[in-house]
Amino acid sequence: MKGSNYSSKRELIYSTLCSTKSHPSAKWVYEQLKEDHPDLSLGTVYRNIALFKENGKAVAVANILGEERLDGDTSAHAHLVCKCCGKIEDVDMPSLTLKGDTKGFNTDFVAVTYFGTCTECSE
Amino acid sequence: MKGSNYSSKRELIYSTLCSTKSHPSAKWVYEQLKEDHPDLSLGTVYRNIALFKENGKAVAVANILGEERLDGDTSAHAHLVCKCCGKIEDVDMPSLTLKGDTKGFNTDFVAVTYFGTCTECSE
DNA sequence: CTCAAATCAGTAATTGTTCCTGTTTTTATT
DNA sequence: AATAAAAACAGGAACAATTACTGATTTGAG
Numbered sequence A, B: 001m002k003g004s005n006y007s008s009k010r011e012l013i014y015s016t017l018c019s020t021k022s023h024p025s026a027k028w029v030y031e032q033l034k035e036d037h038p039d040l041s042l043g044t045v046y047r048n049i050a051l052f053k054e055n056g057k058a059v060a061v062a063n064i065l066g067e068e069r070l071d072g073d074t075s076a077h078a079h080l081v082c083k084c085c086g087k088i089e090d091v092d093m094p095s096l097t098l099k100g101d102t103k104g105f106n107t108d109f110v111a112v113t114y115f116g117t118c119t120e121c122s123e
Numbered sequence C: 001c002t003c004a005a006a007t008c009a010g011t012a013a014t015t016g017t018t019c020c021t022g023t024t025t026t027t028a029t030t
Numbered sequence D: 001a002a003t004a005a006a007a008a009c010a011g012g013a014a015c016a017a018t019t020a021c022t023g024a025t026t027t028g029a030g
Helices: A008-018 A026-034 A042-054 B008-018 B026-034 B042-054
Strands: A059-064 A067-071 A078-082 A088-091 A095-097 A106-117 B059-064 B067-071 B078-082 B088-091 B095-097 B106-117
Touching (some): A008 A042, A026 A042, A026 A067, B026 B042, B026 B067, B059 B088, B059 B106
Parallel strands (some): A078 A106, B078 B106
Antiparallel strands (some): A059 A067, A078 A088, A106 B106, B078 B088
């Protein structure tokens, strides 16, 4: 079944995704690998990233400037997003104290994202 | 300058956006209005929603199934997102206790989003 | 080794969103 | 109210991120 086989491309894509803290887009991953692996297809990158997300090995952090930005680090942490340049940084996850009910939802993941302006963009 | 004039279409779009708690997409807003206002253009909906976001009168909640979902309620609250059907519900904002530094970012908005499965999708 | 399932490259198709052009509406000024 | 400039608009073309398709290649089980 889907995702059950070994695949050298899949390993490449996953290790590239995990090699950076820049929270890249699929296209960025593709461009990093294209140099050394000119036979890599962008569709393969998208397909494998979708698999990673299904399997909980990656998460979508935000959609910045029309691009979905990814994180191969699925440990609990929050994100800082610069609305100006699109830079995304990791920060400690705050402790969350819930109030109110959760409307019957069965939740398995919480995203905490701070939006603002980074040092460079503030001049 | 941009956004300074009165515009009946703008009012329609804004009131439609605020009339629902479904956190709709731009297309949904367009389709609601199209019946009674067949001369409305989808581009106008997108353009005005961009204005609302600039002016802090609306926020983008999440990008679900490739569609940006919006909220005309900018008060502090968190969101529940069903990964299965895309339904979004409001929940109380948890109290956040920050630890660690914020890397020099000047933040002005925090999004807290819980991902999971809604009652209907859980069967 | 052999075969079926999985994966892939390459490209076409899809689709949410933005951009462009000529027209209409709004506002300010007489 | 008439006029003119700015703002907003409709309609459709253009764009870009993502997905789907097709035929070839790779992988894993027996």
